[in-house]
Amino acid sequence: MNSFNFLKTASLALALASAAQAKDIKLLNVSYDPTRELYQEVNAAFAKSWKAKTGDTVTIQQSHGGAGKQARAVIDGLQADVVTLALAYDIDAIAEKARLFPADWQKRLPHNSAPYTSTIIFLVRKGNPKGIKDWDDLVKPGVSVITPNPKTSGGARWNYLAAWGYVLEKTGNDEAKARDFIAKLFKNVPVLDSGARGATTTFVQRGIGDVFISWENEAFLAVKEFGADKVEIIVPSVSILAEPPVTVVDKFAKKHGTEAVAKAYLEFLYSDAGQDIVGKHFYRPRSEKAAAKYANVFTKLKLFTIDEVFGGWQKAQKAHFNDGGVFDQIYKPQ
Amino acid sequence: MKFNKLVLAAVVLGAQTVSSNLRADAATDQLDALKKQIEQLTEKVLILEKQATTAKIQQAPAVSLNTNGLAGVAADPRVEQLDQKVRILERQRELDLESAAEKAKQTPRVSLGANGFSVTSADSNFVFKVRGYVQADSRLFASDHVGSTANDTFLIRRARPILEGTLYEKYDFRVMTDFATGINSSAANNGFLQDAYLNARFLPEFQVQIGKMKEPVGLERLQSGANLLFVERGYPTQLVPNRDVGLQIQGDLFAGKLRYEAGVFNGVGDGASGDVDASDDEKDIAGRLFATPFKDSGTDALRGLGFGVAGTYGNQDGAGLVSKYKSPGQQQFFAYRSGAGTATAPNVVADGDHWRVSPQASYYWGPFGLFGEYVISDQRVRRDAGTSSFAHVQNTAWQVAASFILTGEEDSWKGFTPKNPFNPAKGGWGAWQLAARVGQFDVDNRVFSTSGSLADSATSASGATSWSVGLNWYFNKNVKLNFDYEQTDFTGGTSAFLKNSEKVFFTRAQVSF
Numbered sequence: 001m002n003s004f005n006f007l008k009t010a011s012l013a014l015a016l017a018s019a020a021q022a023k024d025i026k027l028l029n030v031s032y033d034p035t036r037e038l039y040q041e042v043n044a045a046f047a048k049s050w051k052a053k054t055g056d057t058v059t060i061q062q063s064h065g066g067a068g069k070q071a072r073a074v075i076d077g078l079q080a081d082v083v084t085l086a087l088a089y090d091i092d093a094i095a096e097k098a099r100l101f102p103a104d105w106q107k108r109l110p111h112n113s114a115p116y117t118s119t120i121i122f123l124v125r126k127g128n129p130k131g132i133k134d135w136d137d138l139v140k141p142g143v144s145v146i147t148p149n150p151k152t153s154g155g156a157r158w159n160y161l162a163a164w165g166y167v168l169e170k171t172g173n174d175e176a177k178a179r180d181f182i183a184k185l186f187k188n189v190p191v192l193d194s195g196a197r198g199a200t201t202t203f204v205q206r207g208i209g210d211v212f213i214s215w216e217n218e219a220f221l222a223v224k225e226f227g228a229d230k231v232e233i234i235v236p237s238v239s240i241l242a243e244p245p246v247t248v249v250d251k252f253a254k255k256h257g258t259e260a261v262a263k264a265y266l267e268f269l270y271s272d273a274g275q276d277i278v279g280k281h282f283y284r285p286r287s288e289k290a291a292a293k294y295a296n297v298f299t300k301l302k303l304f305t306i307d308e309v310f311g312g313w314q315k316a317q318k319a320h321f322n323d324g325g326v327f328d329q330i331y332k333p334q
Numbered sequence: 335m336k337f338n339k340l341v342l343a344a345v346v347l348g349a350q351t352v353s354s355n356l357r358a359d360a361a362t363d364q365l366d367a368l369k370k371q372i373e374q375l376t377e378k379v380l381i382l383e384k385q386a387t388t389a390k391i392q393q394a395p396a397v398s399l400n401t402n403g404l405a406g407v408a409a410d411p412r413v414e415q416l417d418q419k420v421r422i423l424e425r426q427r428e429l430d431l432e433s434a435a436e437k438a439k440q441t442p443r444v445s446l447g448a449n450g451f452s453v454t455s456a457d458s459n460f461v462f463k464v465r466g467y468v469q470a471d472s473r474l475f476a477s478d479h480v481g482s483t484a485n486d487t488f489l490i491r492r493a494r495p496i497l498e499g500t501l502y503e504k505y506d507f508r509v510m511t512d513f514a515t516g517i518n519s520s521a522a523n524n525g526f527l528q529d530a531y532l533n534a535r536f537l538p539e540f541q542v543q544i545g546k547m548k549e550p551v552g553l554e555r556l557q558s559g560a561n562l563l564f565v566e567r568g569y570p571t572q573l574v575p576n577r578d579v580g581l582q583i584q585g586d587l588f589a590g591k592l593r594y595e596a597g598v599f600n601g602v603g604d605g606a607s608g609d610v611d612a613s614d615d616e617k618d619i620a621g622r623l624f625a626t627p628f629k630d631s632g633t634d635a636l637r638g639l640g641f642g643v644a645g646t647y648g649n650q651d652g653a654g655l656v657s658k659y660k661s662p663g664q665q666q667f668f669a670y671r672s673g674a675g676t677a678t679a680p681n682v683v684a685d686g687d688h689w690r691v692s693p694q695a696s697y698y699w700g701p702f703g704l705f706g707e708y709v710i711s712d713q714r715v716r717r718d719a720g721t722s723s724f725a726h727v728q729n730t731a732w733q734v735a736a737s738f739i740l741t742g743e744e745d746s747w748k749g750f751t752p753k754n755p756f757n758p759a760k761g762g763w764g765a766w767q768l769a770a771r772v773g774q775f776d777v778d779n780r781v782f783s784t785s786g787s788l789a790d791s792a793t794s795a796s797g798a799t800s801w802s803v804g805l806n807w808y809f810n811k812n813v814k815l816n817f818d819y820e821q822t823d824f825t826g827g828t829s830a831f832l833k834n835s836e837k838v839f840f841t842r843a844q845v846s847f
Contacts, residue, residue, distance in 0.1 A: 144418065190422045193429065206428075208421045 022055040025261050029060055030080035032067040032154050032244065033195035034218040038281040039084070045277060046268045050261065058261055066195035067154030074098065074249065081253045081262045084246040086154025088112070089313035091247055101250040114243035115269035116283040119303055120155075120162040122234040123203065123212040123219045130210040134236045135166040138211060139184035146209035147189055148199040150321050154244075155196035157321060159213040162240040164320075165309045169238050169302075183330040192333075204231060215242070216298070220282035241303040448751075448811045450847045452499075459503040466495040467560040467846030469514075473663060476837035481830030484665050489515040491842070492559055494528065506533040522612045522654060528577060539585040543597075546609065549575035550582065550595035550622040551644040553694035553707040554733070561749040563703075564804050565818050565840035566662050568733030569775040573711040574690060575599070575620065575646060577607040582620075591629055593642075596621040601648045603684070604657040604711050604729070613652030618688070620646040638698030638746070645691040655684035656715060659729075659775060661798060662820045663838040665831070668777055668794040671787070675718035682788045685724065686714030698746050701739035705747075708732040715788060723786050733773030740766040755810035769804040769818075782826070796826030816842035 029039060043060040050058045063070065063078070071090035074080050075098045085091055088106060095103045106112045124132050130143050138145050148156040163185055167178040191208060193199040196218055203212035204222050211234075214222070219233050246269065248262045268274045275287040279294035310316035320326045443454045450465035469491040475484050491514055498508040510529040517525040531545025548556055552574030554567050582597030600611035601618035611617075624642030631637050658669040673679025694707035712728045743750045743765050752765035775798045781788045782796060802820035809815070818840040824832040 190418075191425050191429065194433070198429070198432075202425055206421055206425045208418065208425055 022057065025056055025058040025258060026256075027058060027060045027081040027258055027262055027265060028063065028079065029082050029084055029265075030063045030070050030074055030078060031084040032070060032086040033064055033197040034155065034200075034215050034221070035084065035244075036062065036064050036197070037221065038217075038277065038283065041277050041281065042269065042274060045273055046265055049268065049273070050264065056261070058265075060265070064195075064197070066148065066152040066156075068152045069194065074100070079252040079256070080249045081256060081258045082246060082248050082266055084244070084266075086242070086244050087157060087313060088114075088243070088245050089157075089317045090154060091245055092313065094249070098251075100252060101247060105247040106245060108247065109266060110270060111286050112243065113245040113247055113266075114286075115246060115266070115274070116244070116278040116285055118216045118242045118244065118283050119239045119301070120159050120213060120242065121216050121219055121239065121299075122236060123214045123222055123231050124210065124234050126228070126230055126232055128232065128234065132211045132234050135163055135181075135238075138163070138213070139181060139188065143188055143211065144190055144209040145185060145188040146191065146193075146199050146203040146212040148196055149192040149194055150327050152194040153196055153199075155215050155218075156199075157316075158215075158240055158242045160320065160327065161306060161310060161316060162236075162238075163213075165240055165304050166236070166238045168309060169304070179326060179330065182326070186331050216284075217282035220297070235299040235301050238302045238304065240309075241305050243305075448847065450496075460499070460501060462497075462499040464495070464497060465847055467844060468493045469559070470843045471565060472841045474839040475663060476839075479831070479834050479836055481832070481834060482663075482665065482836065483831075484663055491515065491565075494559070496529075504535045506535060507531070508533075522610055523607050524609045525607070527609065528607075533584075537585065538590075539587055541584050543582045543584060544580075546577055546579045547582065549578050549580075549599055549602075549618075549620045549646065550584070550597065551575055551620055551646055551690060551692055552709065553644075553692070553696065553705060557747065560844065560846040561747075563735055563737055563769050563806070564771060564802055564820070565816050565842045566664070566820075568707075568735065568771060568773040569731035569798070569800070570692065570707045570709040570733055570773070572605040572657070572659050572775070573709040573729060573731050574605070574644075574692060575602045575607075575618070576605060578602050578618075579609060580617075589630065591625060591627050593624045593626075594622070601650050601655070601688075603650070603655040604690075604713075605659075606655075606657060613654050613684075614650065616649040616651065618646050618648030618650070620644070624694075635699050639695075640697070640747075641693075641695035643691065643693050645689065647687070647689045649686060650684040650688045650713070651686070653681070653683045655688070656682055656713070659777075659798075661822050661824075661836050662800055662802070663822070663836050665836065667798055667824055667827070667832065668789060670715070670781075670789050671717070675720075677720040680717055680719035680786075680788075682715050682717050684713060685716035687726075688713040696747055698744075700744055701742055703737040703745040704735070706732070706734040717786055717788055719786065725780055725783075725788060727778045727781055727788065729775070729777050731773065731775045733771060735769065735771035735773075737767055737769040740768060750808075751811045752808045756813075764810065765808040767806040767808070769802075769806060771802045771804075772800070774799045777826070791826065792828045793832075794827060795824040795832045798822055798824050812845060812847050814842075814844050816840065816844070 031039060039060070039062050043062070047058050047060065050056060063080070067086035067090045070083070070085060071093050074083060074094050083091055083094065091105065092103070095101055095105055109115070122132055124130070131137065132143070137143060147159045150156040150160045160182065164178045164182055167181045168174070171177045191202055193202055196215055199212065200214070200218055200222055202208050204226050222231055223233060246266050248259065248266060250259070253259045253262045269278065270286065272287065272289060275285040275290035276293070279285045279290045279297070282297065284298060285291045285294060306313060306316055318325065440456045442456055445452045445454070450463055452461060452463040454461045470488070471491040472488045473484070474486045475482060493513045494510050496508065496510045498506070500506050508529050508531055511526050512528050513526070519526050527546060529547055531543050531547045533541055533543040535541045550556065552571050555571045555574050555576065578599040578601070580597050580599030582595055584595040586593055597620050599618050599620060600608050601616060602608040622642060622644035624640055626640040628636035628639055653672070656670045658666050661667050670682035671680045673681045675681040690709060690711045692707055692709040696705035697703070708730070709732070710728060710730050712726060714724060714726050717723045717725065737745065739745055739750070741753065743753055750765070754762040754764065756762055756764035777794070777796045779796060782791045800820055800822040802818055804816060804818040807815045820838050820840065822836040826832070
């Protein structure tokens, strides 16, 4: 073998060896507060599936907090490969302010990039000593309500809008009554946590409050973890359809060389396996198969969407939660 | 019901105290006080319950209290309200602490202390530091040195503010200027600007430094001016480059046991600095390897041993690339001829290869320190005297310096911190260090060749030997005094200056931070 052929053969062997070498891949999923347990299981299942498919080992790191805070962290430079936040507005903010992915990111995955839905319900103490049945009971004098801060928590914004939408529904779109209702409701809130998980801690572990306005999944998790002898779920007559969305953070994923695996990770949420995990963790699956499997878990109630009542997140955010918005006008720290 | 009222009254009193005076800073104390009250009440209730049971008072209500609050006071709404208030206060306090911790994580850290002033971003990726040092010296020359023209003088030897920092975690920068006596701003050698470089730390093993910096050659030259053992550096420093503009790769290999530096620079004369290549298009390469193979050893006596070799190579052309050499008292004892280039006024310039090599070593063990270096500088020069002739000149220099810290601190190449800073009221006298050095400079004898000499044998010496002793008093990490005596004897030369010994007493007051 002459030296040229030897070099050629050696280079080819080296290239093949490199290609065959399994990679260690790391992803960072920046998510909102109550999804810790969900993504722990999703991550393990996806890693197993990816390993079987490609031979690569993928490790997904999780970061959780109030959705608004998490979005701000990504805008400020936290190099997330994917974001899985509580509401589209916070992901829009990342697209708008940091330009890390296109503004039409919601079109990239089915169901406006929301692989599951949830809603807002109540958690009360065992026996429901204050007789909480619907939203009206939350503004009664002497009822202590736990909900996080809408300025920092996506879940809290859903809570707020669910209450507002209830009043509009009940009063035939009387905005003044809705405003008055929300003002009364927040007068009954003794502590504002920055995120939903902190609010759960306040209600369940610290024993504060009579009723906790909660993500549906978080309420189920609390009952599961702390026992039906301590807390119980109350489903109001009307609530909001929450659609927590997900997207790849293109710029950071490209920088990390993780675009393909990040995309596959989010697509996994829509798979049968992913949807089953979603249902198992008390989120409402999109797929009919998983929805049917978990149908008996979720109580049927009347749900309205943010688009129907508020004209979308941008409008809702601007009117209610931006600085100087309705929430700033009605909320007085106690 | 008497004890029940007592409990209620006390709890109301305690809770009111807390709720009426709530402030973030006082909340913990108030909660502790309340807990204490509750504990006391618990004891009282237990006693009363026992008494009630003994007296068969069956109508006594069931009350149970614990230190976490009023857990099960039988269905009294007022007590439940108070219990909730206490819990809310506790939770609010918890959230305030979480919020403060979160805020602290995002707040830049400002530091002012012995290491200067610095601001560090919350994620530590950005650092900005202001440092500097000032040296106020005196030189007192012995009066028996006939021929010396040096005056006894006070002078500011160095006055160097330093700005340095880090950008995006990996990119360090440093700008050091000097405003001391005799500093000038010539285009070729702007003494005002000492260091101005960017160092990209891609990996500990691979870093790229660009700008004006010290060329990586002389051991003592590479030591910071603020950490010198003696007031003036030894002879080897005069044969190695000082600061130059270029690009250098550097890094630490084998867990820091081997340091390498290699760079390409404009090229400067012996002991000289430069800002721009005003002489030629040629560039110098410089490199250094320095090993500290026992730095992690369990044997104390070996840990401080380091040794290495450094060198430069380049083609240098021009008058500005041949150097003059000075005694420790900063008096010139050698200079190449610098005339008009005529038969009666010869002129010597650099014209060709210039290489240097320098083996070097240092050793520190507890309070004892020792270092030494040897330098060969081999330079091709041209003598213009109507006609031109060429010669290779090989000058050499060496020094060995030893030190011992009388107060027992552990010495190092980067200095040390006194254990007991100077403060007589508290019995602190700082740190005291003795030092001694011997060194020699040898000028190549070919310089004085009778046929076409390159230097004037009357005013230039063929060598100089110096010895020095010193006492250094470190008040603290930032302030020190040096007291040195250095004596130099010259060989060769016929002038009165060279035939007599130079004896200089140096002092230095230094503030560095």
